[in-house]
Amino acid sequence: MKLIVVIPDGMGDLRYPELDNLSPTEYADTPGLDEIVRRGQVGLAQTMIDGLPLGSLVGILGLLGYPPLDYFPLGRSIFEARALGIPLADQDVVFRCNIVRVDRYQRLVDFTAGQISETEARDYLATVKLAAPFELYHDLSYRNVLIWRDCPLPAHEMALMEPHESVGQMIDSLLPRYRNRIHMPLTHLMRTSYCQGLMLWPWGPSQAATIPPVSYRLTMVTALSFVSGLTQSVGGQVIIPVGATGYLNSDLAAKCAALIGQLPELDVGIIHCNAPDEEAHVQSLPGKIQAIEAIDRLVISPLLHHLDTLAEPYRLLICPDHYTCCLDGRHRPDPVPFAVCGHQLTPNHHLCGYSETAINRASTGTIKSYDLIPQLSGYRSSAG
Incomplete structure (x- = not known):
């Protein structure tokens, strides 16, 4: 049957x-x-x-x-990375990473950036400059996978807000945290990715399972x-x-x-x-x-x-x-x-x-x- x-x-x-x-x-x-x-x-x-x-x-x-x-x-990003064929080591942490839209008041207004097109997504991502240990891989539309190679922090101790649950809230209240303190490497990544109302939003950290x-x-x-x-x-x-x-x-x-x-x-x-x-x-x-x-x-x-x-x-x-x-x-x-x-x-x-x-x-x-x-x-x- x-x-x-x-x-x-x-x-x-x-x-x-x-x-x-x-x-x-x-x-x-x-x-x-x-x-x-x-x-x-x-x-x-x-x-x-x-x-x-x-x-x-x-x-x-x-x-x-x-x-x-x-x-x-911990999160589904590990499976997205596998689907994209990204090689991973045990110490790598994988994040889902949305392209989101924020308004002039620094408020999250759209967790899909208006279901951004492939062309618009690639044009935006061309403006983003990432340095080691971070690597970014595009998936589809607003969806991307972010890798933190040889991450010194356990994924389960990171607190990253889900963008689809945070629409309408101020960015400053949603910044990544580690052990209840604002986590500067990921916060810096988000801040420096801003361009014409678009921003990267890492969330859903996971490790090999x-x-x-x-x-x-x-x-x-x-x-x-x-x-x-x-x-x-x-x-x-x-x-x-x-x-x-x-x-x-x-x-x-x-x-x-x-x-x-x-x-x-x-x-x-x-x-x-x-x-x-x-x-x-x-x-x-x-x-x-x-x-x-x-x-x-x-x-x-x-x-x-x-x-x-x-x-x-x-x-x-x-x-x-x-x-x-x-x-x-x-x-x-x-x-x-x-x-x-x-x-x-x-x-x-x-x-x-x-x-x-x-x-x-x-x-x-x-x-x-x-x-x-x-x-x-x-x-x-x-x-x-």
């Missing part, structure tokens, strides 16, 4: 008066997702873990079958380097289709086609779709609804219809990695509602479609994220 998973990043949300007191997913037109609910089972998965950052690394690490408390390597491989044939289709690097680290295959961007303009049809083409070679296949999270971070209800509808139309519905034509049994799971709320642009720790249909699954509810509120009411308990794939597929990670 094959298990296919769609992760609509940050899809969970609240209800809003301007959406007739519905959530973005409830408001969106999602016939494919609603069909999965009607045909299958629903439940709640606890993807966020007390004591760990609220975010996709914790969520996806768990969904791959790894208890995050045991395997969380070893994760045992999965015991099943895993394929991940994604646009994000950290998801790619994480998958490679556990022995999975990664496909990044041409046109996959992680934004509203991502070629979702290419993602779906890539996974369908790989079906004979996999046991578990995952498509990660990032746009709902990006739109929620900028508090765009219309954008998030558009992202959800596109995932349903171009990924979920075609997958469901194709899987129905196969002789081999399957299960199709739709599970966000976390909530990201348009109300404030932030992640939340709430258990995420999931829906799954397929082989030997009969409905455990009377719902007609996907609804955070309705699934919360219909669920009798919460499953740990790292138990979800093993329970649905029988496959376990080497950690299980």
Whole structure:
């Protein structure tokens, strides 16, 4: 049996008066997702873990079958570095490094610099002068990886504010700290990188970590380097289709086609779709609804219809990695509602479609994220 998973990043949300007191997913037109609910089972998965950052690394690490408390390597930058092929030594510290926009009052106003284009990003980065021990590697749009070679400080003792959680705040209140004191090397890097309203923002420090491989044939289709690097680290295959961007303009049809083409070679296949999270971070209800509808139309519905034509049994799971709320642009720790249909699954509810509120009411308990794939597929990670 094959298990296919769609992760609509940050899809969970609240209800809003301007959406007739519905959530973005409830408001969106999602016939494919609603069909999965009607045909299958629903439940709640606890993807966020007390004591760990609220975010996709914790969520996806768990969904791959790894208890995050045991395997969380401080930050996802280590996986982005691996995806970019950057060689690392044990003493190197790796940071995520956004290009952000600040206003004339030195206030952080956009953690993506307006989803800066590749051309604009490269033009800006050409103005940045870094000296050893720092090295900067460009990834995509506002995303970069910063390496501190042979760093004398342990990553876990650095306190760097997450830019997506800090929009609207003054830069001076957000400067990097080490043991509760402003850390001058990183602060100097930020200050000297300023040019025409743009600035580098290092965060999410991490160091080399070893994760045992999965015991099943895993394929991940994604646009994000950290998801790619994480998958490679556990022995999975990664496909990044041409046109996959992680934004509203991502070629979702290419993602779906890539996974369908790989079906004979996999046991578990995952498509990660990032746009709902990006739109929620900028508090765009219309954008998030558009992202959800596109995932349903171009990924979920075609997958469901194709899987129905196969002789081999399957299960199709739709599970966000976390909530990201348009109300404030932030992640939340709430258990995420999931829906799954397929082989030997009969409905455990009377719902007609996907609804955070309705699934919360219909669920009798919460499953740990790292138990979800093993329970649905029988496959376990080497950690299980």
